[in-house]
Amino acid sequence: MSAYLFRNVDVWDAIEDEPYPGEVLVEGNRITAVAKNAHIDNQNGAEVIDGGGRFLMPGLVEGHCHLSFVNPARNQDLGEIPPEEHLLRTMRNATLLLNHGFTSAYSAASAKLRIDVVVRQEIEDGYLAGPRYRAAGPEITVTGGLGDERKNHGSFEGFGMIADGVTQIRQAVRLCAREGVDNVKFNVSGDEFTSNIRAELVSISQEELTIGVQTAHDFGKRVATHARAAESVKRAVRAGADCIYHCDFADEEALDMLEAAKDRIIIGPAFGLVHNSVFEGDVVGMTKEVVERMGLPRKLEHTMATYHEMRKRGMRVVVGGDYGFTVTPMGQNARDIGHFVKFFGYSPAEALKCATEVGGDIMGHKGELGIIREGALADILLVDGNPLDDQSILVGPKHFAMIMKDGAMHRDPRQRTTLH
Ligand SMILES: [Zn+2]
The missing domain is CATH 3.20.20.140 (Metal-dependent hydrolases)
Structure with a gap:
């Protein structure tokens, strides 16, 4: 089972209006922990991804x-x-x-x-x-x-x-x-x-x-x-x-x-x-x-x-x-x-x-998709910039440092390439 721990990210969870500095743990295809202004212990040795302060939001x-x-x-x-x-x-x-x-x-x-x-x-x-x-x-x-x-x-x-x-x-x-x-x-x-x-x-x-x-x-x-x-x-x-x-x-x-x-x-x-x-x-x-x-x-x-x-x-x-x-x-x-x-x-x-x-x-997944919370399906984006300030950065692929669907990397921030 793959596991990723996102550190140094601004989490926008689609529950609250404002993002907060935090950490998110993904195990398999689920989000298994979200920490607000706090750290998550990496007990199980998840791959750590430094988000570089980026905006982390649901897909x-x-x-x-x-x-x-x-x-x-x-x-x-x-x-x-x-x-x-x-x-x-x-x-x-x-x-x-x-x-x-x-x-x-x-x-x-x-x-x-x-x-x-x-x-x-x-x-x-x-x-x-x-x-x-x-x-x-x-x-x-x-x-x-x-x-x-x-x-x-x-x-x-x-x-x-x-x-x-x-x-x-x-x-x-x-x-x-x-x-x-x-x-x-x-x-x-x-x-x-x-x-x-x-x-x-x-x-x-x-x-x-x-x-x-x-x-x-x-x-x-x-x-x-x-x-x-x-x-x-x-x-x-x-x-x-x-x-x-x-x-x-x-x-x-x-x-x-x-x-x-x-x-x-x-x-x-x-x-x-x-x-x-x-x-x-x-x-x-x-x-x-x-x-x-x-x-x-x-x-x-x-x-x-x-x-x-x-x-x-x-x-x-x-x-x-x-x-x-x-x-x-x-x-x-x-x-x-x-x-x-x-x-x-x-x-x-x-x-x-x-x-x-x-x-x-x-989509038929109320409360477990389109949301960053413990137990939710791991569809996650890492975005350059803050879409709350400027929604247009979500148009086109270039501001997405990462695209994760169902816990799997479609675009891996560590191997950033241009998508069309
Ligand atoms: Zn139509």
Whole structure:
């Protein structure tokens, strides 16, 4: 069993707001001791690592991840890319994300049914370097909903799994379960990024969603929903969804319903895609006019107001920004931590907890992942600089002196090399 004793580090444990000078002992894949302003006896001869006064924190958790979104120019590219290329590029994304300090990722949908599942298995079996991964199936949607890219005059593949009526919805969920997903995803509202149905409209019926969630729970799967419209948020809460993404247009009633269910529901804004489209869309041809026509600046205003409210109401919110599109290249995922501070009014410590401690919860390891405490899983970063002062240092691999996942060194501070 490997064992490491970290000395001379500033420990930020994701429990308290401020870091403290301390020491951390890792044995096997667990943290077995944390000392605050004190020393740990090295009785068992753990390898001692001098942290050089660096910031020691939990590994980051990407709470709205699409490893199989391999920078498509158009949504339908995700359906049309052949499975062989698609799988290889998804594997590359997995390693890239780990190199960028994300030791866990919760999938918010796979572009093809089995890609997430096989990539997760390859990581778990130790053949592929990647984050802990909760695999999803494709976004389950109805005819005309977000993810239905078909055209009446020809065959176009989308990234969604289309199912209409309770019978087909049940079957779609069971298919995802049979193929081994951990999470089932439903598109409840439309979106600005599809021409079919706007973000403020609802596609799936309450009956379909309720049956879908129930079926997923019967199979022991967690359920996430794409829900931008106020009514879509309400349907997701009523149906018993575990995770509700976006919620941009949540009205007072929707917010009250979420607050009443805050112990069982996790929220995620997936803000990066909206942010980059509005402020940086030019680089991919999304001019100001295009962005305006899509209604994105208006949506951004709504998202900001909604998440100020989420914070006030003490909702559990994860960081994750729909990275993997051309406008949101995979690897920049940590930018969303800074967005929480700048756009949603979170303190740096609160934002960092969303990317660590709350993330541990969505991964199914509440209180033992995304946190530095005795007994927790050993996913640990050593960072040059203090991300509470400047969140941008967490973007890109260069400030990570160490990346440890499950007690194993992915990046060893004693053999520091450049990761991409
Ligand atoms: Zn997404």
